[in-house]
Every structure is written in C-alpha cells, then in structure tokens.
Amino acid sequence: MSGTQSKLVRSFWIALALLFAADMVLIFRYTPDERSMGSIQKIFYLHLPVAINTFLACLIAFVASIAYLWQRKGWWDDLAAAAARVAVQLCAVVLATGMVWGRAAWGVWWTWSPRLTFSLVLFLLYVVYLVVRSSVEGRERRAIIGSVYAIIAFLDVPLVWLSARLLPDIHPGSVQLEPAMKLTLAASFVPVTLLAAGLVFSRFVLNRTASAAPNSVPANHPKNVPNPPFLAGAKAIRLTDGAL
C-alpha cells in the first residue's frame, strides 16, 4: 500500500471514530428515554443498524459467490470470504445486544423468540462457512466449495426467517418512535454502515494480499502469524516451513 493510500485509510478510521463519538452524543444526550423500557432502549440505535448491515454483508457474500462461480476470478472469492467474516462479527454484536436488551426487557438472557432464533441460526450458518473454507486445501477448490456453501446459506436465510416466525414471539410487533428517536436511528446507520464497509474492505485487501503471495496459505495459518513482541528477535524458534 502506498503512502497516500495509507493516509487515506488512516483518515477513514479517524473520521469513523469521530462519527461514532457524535452518534453516542446523539443517543445519550439528544434522544429522550423510551417510556416503558427507559435507557436500555438506547441499545436499539446500535442493534438495528448492525442487524441490517449483517444482512447486507451476507448479501455481498452471496452475490460475490455467484460471481465467482460465473467468472472464476479469485477476487470475487476473496470478497465473499471478507463479507462472510464481517457478517459473523456483526451478527455476534446483534446477538450480544439482543441478549442484553432481552435481559433488561424480559428478565432472561435468552428466549427462543423468532428474531433471536433467526440471528443465532444466521450466525451459525456463516461460522460454518468460515470453518468449511479453512478445511479445504487448494485455493480453487476452497473457492468453489466456499461459494457453493455461501449460496446455500443465503438461500436458507428467508426460510429460517419464515420458520422462526412459527415460534411464539414476545418481541414488540411495531415500535412507535418520536421524531428525535427516528433522527438518531437514521444517523446511527451512517457510522455502522461505514464501519461494516471498512471492515469488509480491510479484510478483502488482506485476502488479496494473501492470495497474491507465492504458495499462498490462509491468512490465519500459523505461518502467517508473526511472533509475539517478546519473541520478536528470536528467529531460531520462529515457526518456519521446516517446523510445519
């Protein structure tokens, strides 16, 4: 990456941190507390944008997987893998915020309500995608199997959603928001969407770099993991090709 590109990337992350700070001010200072749930409802301003972005990341993985099978260009597969990884990370946030909210609202950390069940199954589907990818040897084979699984997983998403709706629901059916709440919710989409896009892009660049390397191995392979700082100079015990 050139110096200008590095500066651009650094500026992006600094701007994003400032946007998040501004969003926090909006959530905690500008927006009033919800009447029945109180301040815990403020988690909603993070929960919903992250949930929508999780779905968008899954959609990117699906489209990129179809494009890979169509064109057989490696960068489509790198994009699909990056988007799926970010989908897992975002879905973990959705689950965590949903559980915290559920604990405050209903007194339990977990309930098999349709939306929580849907988030959990979505999380599992894409965790399995990442595990399957790491189990396959050979770049092309890994890309084909990963693409097939990503397509199947995404086709399953509406079916999971519909079947989960058969379960008893204790979520509120519809939420009435005051104008200030609507504004904060809309504003929260900006930093969360930019964060998701930034994470997908960063992971995509990492994947491309790993793919471009000769005899490339997965980014999380022990060969790619540097020594910890306290072993920085200890070349003799660093994991090398021979050690592996």
Next chain:
Amino acid sequence: MPLVAQQFLLLVGKDLKIEARSRQTIGLVIVLGLLIVVVLGLGLGGGAAVGFGATVVLWVAYLFSGVLCFEKTMAVERSESALAALMLTPISRGTLYLAKLTSNLALMAAVALVITPAGVLFFSFDLSAAPFTFAAVMALGIVGFAAIGTLFAAVVSSTRLQGGLLAMMIFPVALPLVIASTQLLIHQFRDGLPVGGMGLGVLIAFDAIFLTASWLMFELVLEP
C-alpha cells in the same frame, strides 16, 4: 425408456445392490437411530417430552442417522476410485445427483420405518388423530434433508476434515425443516389445528429450492 431414465435406474440399482449385499450402512444407521431415541427417552425421564415431544426426538434421530447414511453412501464411491470411473462415463452429473439422492432417500425411508414406531411407542405419542398428516410432514422434511445432505456429502468427501464436518454443514441449513415440521405437528396434535399455512409452505419451498440448487451445483463439488 429414455437413456437418462435407464442411467438413473442403473445407478440407483447399483447403490441398493451394494447395500443389500454388504449391509454396511442400514444396520449401523438403524441401531444409531434407536440408541438416540432410547438415550433421549431416558435422559428426558419420560416426563418432559411425552406425546408430540416425540417429533423433536425423532428429528434428532433422523438428523444423526441421516448424516451417517449420507457419509457412508458417498464413502462407497470413494473406495477403489469408483467415483473417478463413474465420472468417466457419459452420465450427466445431475443424473448422478438424483440417483444418489434416491438411494439416500430409500435408506432414510427404511431407517424411518424402524425408528418412528420406536419413538412413537417410547413417548406414548398417539398418532391416531392424523397418521397420514404425520407421515406426509415427516416425508417432506426428510426429502429436503436428503437433498442438502447428498450435496454436502459430496463436498465433505473431498476435504481433509471429514469427521463431524458433514453434520456441522447440514444442521444449521436443515433447521427450518426441523422448526417448521415440529411446529406443524405440535399445532396438529396439541391444538387440533389442520396442517397448512406458512409451516407447510416452508417445507415445500425448502424441498423445491434445495432440490433445484443441489441438482445444479452437484457438478461443481464433485471431485474424484
């Protein structure tokens, strides 16, 4: 008879003949299914899941037995490079998929015919109100399960991590089948509501979507 139908019947006949002669899969899978029903029956103490709770227990037994069944039927093709030889023949990959799916379905039907009465008996599940509804819902579920199971068995047979990977791939994808069929049967047998609506739609849509998608993508994952 069209050539494709002849090829299909030949492949299914080959799989069933191998199974009839060796009896490698069916005995193993039935015993595993029965053990799961017994262990869950003992674990739940007979009180927590009586009646329609049997449907959940049966699904657990179907899922694990099915995974073993799909793995074994694909492993047959791996021995002595049988799959490589099969891929050299002028048979389309789609026909290969449909034949393997049919063999798996035949085995799963045999397994279900033994496990289901055991589950119904152990959990005092009174099927008399709607026995055909029960059979139809379970059959729809098993068809969808076998559709993705056959595809993923071909995927897993070509990876280095075989043990457990197939179950991990199939279970999250098959969850809509489990949720929809158990909810449909609970509504039917507990509340007396007729089977239909969204639950039935999910089962039919699952079967249609994954039969088509798996048939189309089988060619991509098949590797000798």
